[in-house]
Every structure is written in structure tokens, then in C-alpha cells.
Amino acid sequence: MRLRWVLAVVSVSIALTSFAWADDSLQEGSAAQGREHAAHEEHGHHAPGSINWFYGFLGTDAEAEPSLLWRKPDMPPPFMANLINFAVFAYIVVHFGRKPLQEALHSRKQALMKEIDAATKMREEASSRLEKYEDKLKRVDEDIERIRDDFRAQGQREKERILAEAKEARDRMLKDAQFMIEQESKQMRNVLMRDTVEAAMKAAEALLQSKMTAADHERLAEEYIRQLSSSGLTITKGGSA
Template identity: 30%
Template sequence: MLTSSLVLGATAGGLNTGDILFQLIMFLVLLALLKKYAWGPLMGIMKQREEHIAGEIDAAEKSRTEASKLLEEQRELLKQARTEAQGLIENAKKQGDIQRDEIIALARTESDRIRESAKLEIEMQKEQAVAAIREQVATLSVMIASKVIEKELSAADQEKLINDYIVEAGDGK
């Protein structure tokens, strides 16, 4: 009974400082071991993770800034390309208008030249035709006149005509 009263007494009101001290030392040792082997490496890993995440955030921010800058450059280049394309289109239209006007002027000049050439050729053909007709009329007139003269004139009349012609020709000189 005595032993049971000691155990009961220890639990009932007495402090067992040896157990408390042992438990406190064990707790401190456990804390030291946890700090050295668990908490330290865990904090190191957490610090590395924090640095890695901060680096990733910085890299993402740099990438975003660079992408924004590149996007702005691309927009500016696109604007310049559109301006250049518009300028080229306008220049091509002007050149086309100039060439069209030149072609029209050349065609008109050529048309006028061909028209004048045709007029001259027609005039020459007309003159040749008139000359040919005159020649044929003269030949026919001479033939008709000679036929008429042969039939109507006697030998004496022919002689008189020849002499009159000779006199006229002589006076004309």
C-alpha cells in the first residue's frame, strides 16, 4: 500500500521535477534536432523555392516587357509597311495614268499620221486616175477626130488644114 500511495501521491499533488526536466531536455534536443535536420533544410528549400519563384516572376515580367516592346515594334513596322504599300500603290497609279496618257497621245499621233498619209495617197491616186482618164479621153478624142476627119475631109481640105497649121506654128515661134 505504501507504494500505491506514493504513486497516488505523485499524481495527486507532487511534482516530479526529474520527469519534467527529462522531458524538457528531450523536447529541447528534439527541437535542436528538428532545427538542424528538418527545419533548416526545409527553410533552405523554402528559401530556394522563394528565390526560384521570384526569378520566374522577374523572368516573366522581363518576357512580358520584351513581348510588349516587340509587339509595339511589329505594329510600327506594320504601319510603315502599310504606308509604303499605299505609297507604292499611289505611285503605280500615277505611273499607269502617265503611261495611259502617253499611249493615248501616241495612238492619236499615229492615227493622225496614218490619216494624213491616207489622204495624200488618196489624192495621188485621184490625180493619177484623173490623168489616166484625161489621157484616155484625149486618145479617144484624137481617134474619134481622126476618124471624123478622114471621112469628111477631102484631100484638098486636108492639105489646107496642114498648111494652116504650119503657118500658125511658124507664127507662134
């Protein structure tokens, strides 16, 4: 790759040298034409034309006759040399510079295509985000109302839950209180019944002791105890339940 660039630089240098050489050739040719014209007028013979097409490719020689290799010192460089230099320069440029130039253009094209694709993708993404934001802005009022409805629904559900728990706690407390009242009432009834039975037994015992014999007293006491036992109470002869 570096060799190709060096050759390209050399070719450009050769071309510039060739152009300068051609300019010098034209100037020298003009001067030679003037001298030849003067010599023609002085000596009366014809001189070569002002443009040297192919004489002296190797250089000048005052003693040699003009030929393909040598030319007179007063003759300009051959014009065909300039054409050959330009052809060599064009061949070097085309042969060594075409592929690197194509590769550079192809790489630049690929880079531009990637940049265009990236820019297009970014533009599409930005457009999509913009559409989403615009759609969200359009639905802001709906979202706010929906959030309010959600909060109201949550508050109503929380209120219902608290009321249900309070009702359940109240029912449980009422049930517990009723159970305690029933237990205390039952206990009080048992106490009252026991006290009543004991008082009745004492009164009956006193009555029996005053009016009945010991045998009658024993018989009535046992009968009364049997009746009390059938009602669910256990009474001993000593008077305790």
C-alpha cells in the same frame, strides 16, 4: 516528403506537450516545496530541493528510493526530461525540416526570380513600344507630308501617262488619216489620168480618122501607147488601162 511533414507535426506536438509538462512540473514543484518546507519545520530534517533535475525518468514509486528511473509521487518530473525532449525536437526539426525548408525557399526564390525577370522583360517591352509610339507620333507630320508628296507624284505620273497615250493616239490617227488621204489621192490621180488618157485617145482617134490614113493612124496609136507604157500605164488598143 509526406513522412517528413508528419514527423515535423509530431515534433511540434511533443514540444507543446513538453512545455505543458514543464509548466505542470513547476507548479507541482512549488506545491512540493511548500509541503517539504512544512515537513522541514515539523520534523526538523532537510528535504530535497524544489527542482527535480534527474529523478524518476520512468515514473513514480512510493516504495522506491528516488533514483534515475523512479521518484516519489510528491516529486515533480525531472527537468532533464524536458531538456531531452527539447533536444529531440530540435534534432527532428533540423534533420528532417532543414532540406524541405531549403528546397521550399529555393523554389520560392526561383519563382520570385522568374516573376521578376518576366516583369522586367514586360516593362522593357512596354518601354520599347512606348518609345516607338512616341517616335511615330513625332513623325506623323512628316509621314503625312510624305504621303501627300507620293499622291502628288503618282497623280503627275498618271497625268503624264494619259497625255503621252493621248499624243500617241493622236499621232497614230493623224498618220492613219494621212495614209488614207495619200491612198485616196493616188487612186484619184490614177482615175483622172486614166480618164484623161482615154479622152485624149478618143480625140486623137477621131482626129486621125478624119485626117489620116489607116496606116498613119495605126502607127501613131502604137507610138502613143509606147510612150504611155514608159510612164507606168498599160493601155490596150481597145482603149482600156
